[in-house]
Amino acid sequence: xxxxxxxxxxxxxxxxxxxxxxxxxxxxxxxxxxxxxxxxxxxxxxxxxxxxxxxxxxxxxxxxxxxxxxxxxxxxxxxxxxxxxxxxxxxxxxxxxxxxxxxxxxxxxxxxxxxxxxxxxxxxxxxxxxxxxxxxxxxxxxxxxxxxxxxxxxxxxxxxxxxxxxxxxxxxxxxxxxxxxxxxxxxxxxxxxxxxxxxxxxxxxxxxxxxxxxxxxxxxxxxxxxxxxxxxxxxxxxxxxxxxxxxxxxxxxxxxxxxxxxxxxxxxxxxxxxxxxxxxxxxxxxxxxxxxxxxxxxxxxxxxxxxxxxxx
Numbered sequence: 001x002x003x004x005x006x007x008x009x010x011x012x013x014x015x016x017x018x019x020x021x022x023x024x025x026x027x028x029x030x031x032x033x034x035x036x037x038x039x040x041x042x043x044x045x046x047x048x049x050x051x052x053x054x055x056x057x058x059x060x061x062x063x064x065x066x067x068x069x070x071x072x073x074x075x076x077x078x079x080x081x082x083x084x085x086x087x088x089x090x091x092x093x094x095x096x097x098x099x100x101x102x103x104x105x106x107x108x109x110x111x112x113x114x115x116x117x118x119x120x121x122x123x124x125x126x127x128x129x130x131x132x133x134x135x136x137x138x139x140x141x142x143x144x145x146x147x148x149x150x151x152x153x154x155x156x157x158x159x160x161x162x163x164x165x166x167x168x169x170x171x172x173x174x175x176x177x178x179x180x181x182x183x184x185x186x187x188x189x190x191x192x193x194x195x196x197x198x199x200x201x202x203x204x205x206x207x208x209x210x211x212x213x214x215x216x217x218x219x220x221x222x223x224x225x226x227x228x229x230x231x232x233x234x235x236x237x238x239x240x241x242x243x244x245x246x247x248x249x250x251x252x253x254x255x256x257x258x259x260x261x262x263x264x265x266x267x268x269x270x271x272x273x274x275x276x277x278x279x280x281x282x283x284x285x286x287x288x289x290x291x292x293x294x295x296x297x298x299x300x301x302x303x304x305x306x307x308x309x310x311x312x
Contacts, residue, residue: 059084112171151287151303168292176284177201183277203232
């Protein structure tokens with residue numbers, strides 16, 4: 001995990017230098033000293049010492065944090081903790097220092113957003129991949145053929161709105177599908193055009209829609225992929241039957257000229273001829289997070305529609 005923290009700090013432009021004096025404080029790992037850290041804003045000041053608190057079974061105790069406060073040199077510090085911090089931890093820090101402390105929830109949001117945006121590329125070890133249930137990694141051979149749909153939901157804002165700031169989260173992908181549709185559309189006068197559309201199928205919400213992001217980034221992070229129940233998928237016949245509601249469109253007709261004026265024809269419907277349609281399916285993935293709240297069952301937060309779904 002330390003390597004992942006260092007990698008993400010580098011991506012965010014935080015350059016770490018070796019400290020002039022090595023501090024040895026049990027449970028607290030000094031990663032380095034940074035001249036600039038975004039969490040301290042643009043205000044110039046002393047360098048920031050960046051600390052990592054690795055994962056452990058128990059949360060950080062008040063005594064541990066008090067010992068760190070005594071042993072750490074005065075100045076500015078950034079604590080990145082994978083362990084829960086004690087309540088009202090800000091009151092423990094000495095007044096002679098400026099300290100920003102992130103707990104595991106803030107860390108998970110930070111990592112999740114970096115992974116889903118493509119800033120950070122991670123993969124599970126092989127033995128962990130084999131143990132994952134109800135999901136799998138994206139096949140390496142077909143990775144370039146899988147389209148990652150851009151996230152709409154801002155995780156941190158969503159958690160705040162739902163009063164779930166203390167929820168533990170980790171990023172995953174939800175399996176979806178894109179359909180390449182080719183066929184004819186015709187006007188009321190019988191004019192015919194060939195058309196091509198990309199239809200996005202979201203089996204989680206049972207929704208079909210036009211997919212506009214045709215030139216998006218195909219780089220898909222190596223995350224656990226969660227599959228929907230098989231009954232949620234539409235077959236080709238069902239998909240074709242629903243195409244008119246998605247593809248049919250209204251267009252402005254050609255202008256007509258009378259003796260004294262020029263007027264435009266009203267909007268007219270151009271409709272798809274479903275008997276002319278050919279379709280081809282492609283794999284897609286929707287960013288999502290698993291939300292873990294104490295006392296509740298874990299759920300999936302869909303990053304496109306902002307809804308939650310039970311884990312299959």
